[in-house]
Amino acid sequence: MNDTTINSSQLGANSLVERAKRNQHRFWAFSGLIFLVIGFSLASPNFFQTSNIISILQATSVNGVLAIAATLVIITAGIDLSVGTLMTFCAVVAGVLLTNLGLPMYIGIPGALLSGFLAGALSGFFVAKLNIPPFIATLGMMLVYKGLSLAICGGRPIYFNDTEGFVDISTGSIIGHIIPAFPIPNGVLILFLVAIFASFILTRTILGRFIFALGSNEEALRLSGVNTDRWKIVVYSLAGGICAIAGILLASRINSAQPAIGQGYELDAIAAVVIGGTSLSGGKGTMLGTIIGALIISVVANGLRILSVPQEWQIVVTGSIIILAVYADQLRRGKT
Amino acid sequence: MNILVDMSGIEKHFPGVHALKSVQFELREGEVHALMGENGAGKSTLMKILSGVYTRDGGSVQVMGQDVDFAGPREAQDAGVGIIHQELSLMNDLTVAQNIFIGREPRNFLGILDEVLLNKNAKDIFEKMNVGMDVGAEVGTMTIAKQQMVEIAKALSYNSKILIMDEPTAALNDTEIQELFRIIDQLKADGVGIVYISHKMDEIKQISDRVTVMRDGEFVGVRDSKDTSIEDIISMMVGRDLELETEQKPDTSDNMTALEVKNLNRGKFVKNVSFSLKKGEILGFAGLMGAGRTEVARVIFGADRLESGEIFIDGEQKFIDTPSKAVEAGIGYLSEDRKHFGLVLGMDVRTNISLASIARFGSSLGILNEAKISKTATDFISKLDIRTPSEKQEVKLLSGGNQQKVVIAKWLLRDCDILIFDEPTRGVDVGAKSEIYKILRDLAASGKAIIVISSELPEILRLSHRIAVMCEGNLTGFLPANSSQEEIMRLATATMQSSNNKNNQISEMSS
Numbered sequence: 090m091n092d093t094t095i096n097s098s099q100l101g102a103n104s105l106v107e108r109a110k111r112n113q114h115r116f117w118a119f120s121g122l123i124f125l126v127i128g129f130s131l132a133s134p135n136f137f138q139t140s141n142i143i144s145i146l147q148a149t150s151v152n153g154v155l156a157i158a159a160t161l162v163i164i165t166a167g168i169d170l171s172v173g174t175l176m177t178f179c180a181v182v183a184g185v186l187l188t189n190l191g192l193p194m195y196i197g198i199p200g201a202l203l204s205g206f207l208a209g210a211l212s213g214f215f216v217a218k219l220n221i222p223p224f225i226a227t228l229g230m231m232l233v234y235k236g237l238s239l240a241i242c243g244g245r246p247i248y249f250n251d252t253e254g255f256v257d258i259s260t261g262s263i264i265g266h267i268i269p270a271f272p273i274p275n276g277v278l279i280l281f282l283v284a285i286f287a288s289f290i291l292t293r294t295i296l297g298r299f300i301f302a303l304g305s306n307e308e309a310l311r312l313s314g315v316n317t318d319r320w321k322i323v324v325y326s327l328a329g330g331i332c333a334i335a336g337i338l339l340a341s342r343i344n345s346a347q348p349a350i351g352q353g354y355e356l357d358a359i360a361a362v363v364i365g366g367t368s369l370s371g372g373k374g375t376m377l378g379t380i381i382g383a384l385i386i387s388v389v390a391n392g393l394r395i396l397s398v399p400q401e402w403q404i405v406v407t408g409s410i411i412i413l414a415v416y417a418d419q420l421r422r423g424k425t
Numbered sequence: 426m427n428i429l430v431d432m433s434g435i436e437k438h439f440p441g442v443h444a445l446k447s448v449q450f451e452l453r454e455g456e457v458h459a460l461m462g463e464n465g466a467g468k469s470t471l472m473k474i475l476s477g478v479y480t481r482d483g484g485s486v487q488v489m490g491q492d493v494d495f496a497g498p499r500e501a502q503d504a505g506v507g508i509i510h511q512e513l514s515l516m517n518d519l520t521v522a523q524n525i526f527i528g529r530e531p532r533n534f535l536g537i538l539d540e541v542l543l544n545k546n547a548k549d550i551f552e553k554m555n556v557g558m559d560v561g562a563e564v565g566t567m568t569i570a571k572q573q574m575v576e577i578a579k580a581l582s583y584n585s586k587i588l589i590m591d592e593p594t595a596a597l598n599d600t601e602i603q604e605l606f607r608i609i610d611q612l613k614a615d616g617v618g619i620v621y622i623s624h625k626m627d628e629i630k631q632i633s634d635r636v637t638v639m640r641d642g643e644f645v646g647v648r649d650s651k652d653t654s655i656e657d658i659i660s661m662m663v664g665r666d667l668e669l670e671t672e673q674k675p676d677t678s679d680n681m682t683a684l685e686v687k688n689l690n691r692g693k694f695v696k697n698v699s700f701s702l703k704k705g706e707i708l709g710f711a712g713l714m715g716a717g718r719t720e721v722a723r724v725i726f727g728a729d730r731l732e733s734g735e736i737f738i739d740g741e742q743k744f745i746d747t748p749s750k751a752v753e754a755g756i757g758y759l760s761e762d763r764k765h766f767g768l769v770l771g772m773d774v775r776t777n778i779s780l781a782s783i784a785r786f787g788s789s790l791g792i793l794n795e796a797k798i799s800k801t802a803t804d805f806i807s808k809l810d811i812r813t814p815s816e817k818q819e820v821k822l823l824s825g826g827n828q829q830k831v832v833i834a835k836w837l838l839r840d841c842d843i844l845i846f847d848e849p850t851r852g853v854d855v856g857a858k859s860e861i862y863k864i865l866r867d868l869a870a871s872g873k874a875i876i877v878i879s880s881e882l883p884e885i886l887r888l889s890h891r892i893a894v895m896c897e898g899n900l901t902g903f904l905p906a907n908s909s910q911e912e913i914m915r916l917a918t919a920t921m922q923s924s925n926n927k928n929n930q931i932s933e934m935s936s
């Protein structure tokens with residue numbers, strides 16, 4: 090037996106230290122977020138207002154949901170560049186079903202979700218079965234969805250004026266209804282529900298275990314008798330379905346499906362993932378980190394706008410934050 | 426005689442593990458000093474401290490009379506300490522020559538990499554070692570044994586005064602080991618001091634001048650090899666006497682056939698291989714490096730695709746083109762390469778043990794029962810005596826032999842009817858080896874059909890009920906359990922001696 094090497098009290102203390110260490114990135118990311126919030130609050134009295142906080146959260150909802158989709162794929166050591174235009178495509182599908190065909194919401198919304206799910210499965214098929222590198226497969230699909238969206242709409246937006254209640258999906262507030270002091274928009278509520286769901290998948294289910302194993306050592310997983318191709322397709326499908334949720338949130342917020350937007354969103358989503366401490370080489374990552382990352386991006390954008398910093402410079406700052414966040418992470422790793 | 430290394434009072438802590446407790450070690454000029462101990466005793470850790478990979482928590486290290494405090498492997502190298510690590514650490518996408526000279530590539534007068542000189546220098550080293558090697562080949566495409574030879578060449582290229590070899594022969598067969606020993610003798614004559622770690626007891630008698638034994642992170646003693654018996658060393662290692670079991674091998678010839686393969690073909694490593702395996706039988710696969718044993722196992726398991734051939738399980742033909750189909754059909758395969766193919770190094774012990782059987786721990790919605798996973802993992806940890814602070818430790822932090830036990834646990838848990846073990850005791854200590862042999866025998870006794878591939882002939886002879894021998898992709902014959910090493914070696918080189926009657930030999934020597 091292993092009598093001398095292990096000492097239980099030492100073990101208890103150590104596992105606490107270990108846990109703190111493991112969560113260190115999120116701790117720093119979270120501190121960064123708090124620091125930004127305090128900084129902007131001091132710089133401008135308009136920043137820390139209920140209405141502004143809610144608008145930050147509202148702005149985070151779409152990017153946050155997309156970032157959740159991207160996180161799932163990135164932990165498998167893949168990448169999904171099509172999240173932005175797929176989101177738009179799903180919004181357009183919703184528009185066709187609800188406005189053009191006049192179908193009710195209980196058909197239109199599931200239909201849009203299904204289209205996202207199937208689109209994700211297609212990317213997964215390319216990656217798993219045809220062995221196309223994820224970067225290439227999803228780059229191709231990014232353009233395909235962009236073109237399809239424009240083709241379906243003939244370049245014009247589809248409005249949801251005839252669908253009663255559609256705007257409420259994102260901008261209404263069920264919570265505000267119950268507790269008037271907290272008028273949290275539904276979009277934000279949905280973001281958090283999706284995050285909790287995805288986090289549950291990652292940490293508590295077989296799928297989650299395999300997502301991490303795919304990213305850490307796919308071959309060892311395959312040689313354990315796991316059908317890795319099938320599970321990869323499942324992951325991309327799930328990510329596609331979550332992109333569709335983002336599409337519906339976005340369409341509902343602007344009350345229209347705009348076929349021309351979408352491209353560029355994937356970069357914000359991936360930025361949020363990376364700031365949140367998920368490794369692009371796979372095998373590591375958390376949903377909480379991703380949400381913090383998405384919040385940091387929104388806070389910076391919002392704060393700089395309030396301080397009247399021109400948009401060009403906002404972009405420069407966001408870019409710098411990505412590099413800073415990853416550098417901080419590397420510093421921490423280098424030390425241990 | 427000069428003292429090259431003097432370590433004393435060495436202390437090292439890892440989270441949850443007191444890995445070294447006031448350990449001492451001394452190395453003299455021109456000696457081979459064996460460092461022995463069970464899996465997890467702290468041998469690799471001690472040598473990583475000497476070679477600058479880890480910093481010590483306490484104690485002192487002198488190298489050639491100087492107190493040293495290496496901040497990294499680079500400093501140790503400059504001070505004349507070279508190491509061949511237990512875990513291969515080559516870059517798969519680089520060639521052999523590029524790997525050997527990484528970071529010190531020769532440049533021409535323009536400062537541009539001199540690829541020609543690079544390859545020539547590498548070739549020179551292998552010539553000196555008397556080992557055939559294609560220095561332009563990518564390392565990732567080579568077998569573990571070849572990769573091990575590259576590691577050895579790389580270490581030699583530094584011309585270190587002190588050379589640490591951490592289980593250099595774990596992946597080598599007898600011929601290659603004798604080559605290595607010849608190299609070691611040459612180094613000794615040049616006054617190099619060599620630290621030699623191995624779990625192969627017979628090597629210790631053959632090659633070492635002195636032996637230091639460690640147990641549970643402590644120094645037990647140091648002896649002159651010529652005055653010490655293997656039994657003494659073992660009892661110093663495990664703290665008690667270990668009785669060698671003698672076991673009657675059962676007659677399995679009347680049992681039902683579990684697996685039958687006919688005319689399997691794939692490239693030059695699997696040529697018309699046919700054999701059958703009975704329930705309750707342990708079939709040993711012997712052969713030299715590159716004989717194609719691993720390749721045969723991989724096509725049966727669906728890890729590589731068959732070009733032609735048929736596989737029957739319990740008399741029923743199966744089409745197996747992926748490992749998941751193989752496992753469904755009841756076949757498990759433990760790879761020879763635990764680091765790349767056996768373990769997810771960044772994940773914990775419990776996850777690795779449960780990886781092949783995870784469906785058993787999930788509800789119908791796929792939600793995992795974590796408590797059950799932990800419980801099962803803890804059971805295996807105590808059953809196989811895996812040294813780890815807890816089942817939640819990342820596998821990469823375990824010692825090599827304990828990692829191997831984790832892979833074994835994974836396949837024991839999966840409970841397949843046909844099990845293929847490729848080098849199951851690689852890097853495992855003597856005591857644990859007997860444990861694993863016992864487990865394999867018990868599995869066979871309970872009706873499982875087992876294939877054991879091993880480059881250690883004593884292991885093959887000790888375990889197998891019947892022995893299949895391969896040479897250059899051909900199955901050259903079957904031998905009974907009581908065969909001699911000479912008979913095996915003759916079949917293992919059969920097609921090399923008479924390359925023209927290759928094809929008729931294969932089919933008819935099968936029983």
Ligand SMILES: Nc1ncnc2c1ncn2[C@@H]1O[C@H](COP(=O)(O)OP(=O)(O)OP(=O)(O)O)[C@@H](O)[C@H]1O
Binds near residue numbers: 471
């Ligand atoms: N980086 C690390 N972090 C935590 N624990 C470690 C680390 N490295 C080694 N250990 C632990 O220290 C102990 C000694 O490990 P070491 O690798 O030195 O054993 P070893 O004698 O070389 O065993 P083997 O024969 O299996 O190679 C083991 O319990 C191991 O789990």
Ligand SMILES: [Mg+2]
Binds near residue numbers: 469511824825
């Ligand atoms: Mg070791």
